[in-house]
Amino acid sequence: xxxxxxxxxxxxxxxxxxxxxxxxxxxxxxxxxxxxxxxxxxxxxxxxxxxxxxxxxxxxxxxxxxxxxxxxxxxxxxxxxxxxxxxxxxxxxxxxxxxxxxxxxxxxxxxxxxxxxxxxxxxxxxxxxxxxxxxxxxxxxxxxxxxxxxxxxxxxxxxxxxxxxxxxxxxxxxxxxxxxxxxxxxxxxxxxxxxxxxxxxxxxxxxxxxxxxxxxxxxxxxxxxxxxxxxxxxxxxxxxxxxxxxxxxxxxxxxxxxxxxxxxxxxxxxxxxxxxxxxxxxxxxxxxxxxxxxxxxxxxxxxxxxxxxxxxxxxxxxxxxxxxxxxxxxxxxxxxxxxxxxxxxxxxxxxxxxxxxxxxxxxxxxxxxxxxxxxxxxxxxxxxxxxxxxxxxxxxxxxxxxxxxxxxxxxxxxxxxxxxxxxxxxxxxxxxxxxxxxxxxxxxxxxxxxxxxxxxxxxxxxxxxx
Numbered sequence: 001x002x003x004x005x006x007x008x009x010x011x012x013x014x015x016x017x018x019x020x021x022x023x024x025x026x027x028x029x030x031x032x033x034x035x036x037x038x039x040x041x042x043x044x045x046x047x048x049x050x051x052x053x054x055x056x057x058x059x060x061x062x063x064x065x066x067x068x069x070x071x072x073x074x075x076x077x078x079x080x081x082x083x084x085x086x087x088x089x090x091x092x093x094x095x096x097x098x099x100x101x102x103x104x105x106x107x108x109x110x111x112x113x114x115x116x117x118x119x120x121x122x123x124x125x126x127x128x129x130x131x132x133x134x135x136x137x138x139x140x141x142x143x144x145x146x147x148x149x150x151x152x153x154x155x156x157x158x159x160x161x162x163x164x165x166x167x168x169x170x171x172x173x174x175x176x177x178x179x180x181x182x183x184x185x186x187x188x189x190x191x192x193x194x195x196x197x198x199x200x201x202x203x204x205x206x207x208x209x210x211x212x213x214x215x216x217x218x219x220x221x222x223x224x225x226x227x228x229x230x231x232x233x234x235x236x237x238x239x240x241x242x243x244x245x246x247x248x249x250x251x252x253x254x255x256x257x258x259x260x261x262x263x264x265x266x267x268x269x270x271x272x273x274x275x276x277x278x279x280x281x282x283x284x285x286x287x288x289x290x291x292x293x294x295x296x297x298x299x300x301x302x303x304x305x306x307x308x309x310x311x312x313x314x315x316x317x318x319x320x321x322x323x324x325x326x327x328x329x330x331x332x333x334x335x336x337x338x339x340x341x342x343x344x345x346x347x348x349x350x351x352x353x354x355x356x357x358x359x360x361x362x363x364x365x366x367x368x369x370x371x372x373x374x375x376x377x378x379x380x381x382x383x384x385x386x387x388x389x390x391x392x393x394x395x396x397x398x399x400x401x402x403x404x405x406x407x408x409x410x411x412x413x414x415x416x417x418x419x420x421x422x423x424x425x426x427x428x429x430x431x432x433x434x435x436x437x438x439x440x441x442x443x444x445x446x447x448x449x450x451x452x453x454x455x456x457x458x459x460x461x462x463x464x465x466x
Contacts, residue, residue: 072366096265101307129285160367
C-alpha cells in the first residue's frame with residue numbers, strides 16, 4: 001500500500017507541476033480577456049441567480065442548479081484545503097488561491113455556457129450535459145469525452161465522497177468523542193435519504209442548506225478577523241509578499257518558494273472552486289434557462305462565493321491567527337485549521353465544527369449527481385442504481401479509514417478531469433464568444449430581464465410568420 005501511495009504522490013506532483021499551472025491559470029486569463037472581462041457582469045449574474053426564468057425548459061431552477069454546484073464546491077477544500085495550501089506552500093498560497101478564483105470566474109462562465117449549448121434531452125424529458133457532451137457534440141472527440149466521464153466518476157468517490165465523509169467523522173470524533181463508525185452510519189443514512197430522490201431532491205436540500213451554512217460561516221470568520229484585527233494588516237502584507245518572493249522560515253511559518261506557493265495555492269483553489277475541473281457544468285445543464293448566457297452568468301457566481309469570499313476569509317483567519325498567536329506551530333492542514341480556530345474562545349471551535357460538517361455533507365450530495373451523470377453517459381441508466389448503492393457504501397468506508405492515499409488519488413483525478421475540460425473550453429472558445437456577443441454584449445439579455453420576454457423565441461416566431 002505504501003508503494004501505491006508513493007506512486008500517486010509522485011503522479012500528483014507531476015500532474016500539478018508547471019504545465020498544469022500554465023494550462024489552468026492560462027485558460028482562466030485567456031478566457032477573461034477574450035470574453036472582455038465577464039467578471040464585470042457579476043452583479044447582473046447575482047440578480048439572475050435568484051430569479052426564475054419563466055417558460056424555460058430544464059429540471060431544476062437556476063438557483064437550484066447553482067445551490068447544487070455550490071454544495072459540491074463548498075467543502076473541506078474551503079477550510080482544510082486552504083490550510084493545507086498554507087502549510088505546504090506558505091502564506092503566499094492564499095493569494096494564488098484567491099487569484100485562481102478571480103480569473104476562474106471567466107472559466108466557470110464558459111463551462112456553464114457550453115453545458116447549456118450542448119445539452120441533450122432524454123426520452124423521459126430530462127436534461128443532460130457537461131464537458132463530455134461538449135467534447136462529443138462540439139468537437140467530435142468521443143474518446144476524450146469518455147475519458148473525462150471515467151475520470152469524473154472515479155473522482156466522485158474521492159473529492160466528493162470519502163474525503164468529505166472522513167472530514168466529518170474526524171471532526172466529530174476529535175471535538176465530541178463520537179465514534180467514527182457511528183458518525184459513518186448517520187452520514188450514510190442521511191446521504192441515502194437524499195440522493196435516492198434524484199436531482200430534484202438533491203437540489204431542494206442544497207437550496208435550503210447552502211445559503212444558511214455559507215452566511216453563518218462568513219459571519220463567524222468576520223468576527224474572528226475582528227478579534228484578530230491587530231494582526232489583519234500584517235497578515236495581508238505577508239500573504240502578498242510571500243506570493244511573489246521566497247518565504248524564509250520563522251514567525252510560525254515554514255519556508256517556501258514561489259513555485260510551492262503557486263502550485264499549492266492553485267491546486268487547492270481548483271479543489272475548492274472547481275473552475276476548469278468540469279464538474280459544475282454537469283448540474284448547470286439541468287437548469288431551467290432560455291439561453292446559454294443566462295445560466296453561464298449564474299454559474300460564474302459559484303466561483304466568486306466559493307473562493308473570492310469564503311476561501312479568502314479562511315486564509316485570512318488562519319494567517320492572522322498564526323501571527324497573533326506565535327505559539328501555533330505548523331501541522332498538516334487539518335491540524336493547523338483546528339489549532340488556529342481554537343485560539344478564538346467560544347466561537348472558533350463551534351464555527352469550525354459547523355463549517356466542516358455542513359460543507360462536507362453538502363459536497364457529498366452535490367458530487368453524487370455529478371458521478372451519476374457520468375456513469376449514465378458511459379453506460380446508460382441501468383448502471384445508476386448500482387452507482388448510488390456503491391456511493392452510499394463508500395460514505396461509510398470513508399468515515400472509518402485513513403485517507404492519505406485517497407487524497408493523493410483525488411488530486412490526480414482532479415488534474416485528469418481538468419485537462420480534457422480545459423481543452424474543450426479552449427477549442428470551443430469561438431462558440432463561447434459568439435453566444436456572449438449575441439446575448440450579453442449586444443444588450444439582448446438586459447432587454448429580456450427588463451421586459452420578461454425571450455427575444456430568441458420572438459425572432460423564431462417572426463420568421464415562421466414570414
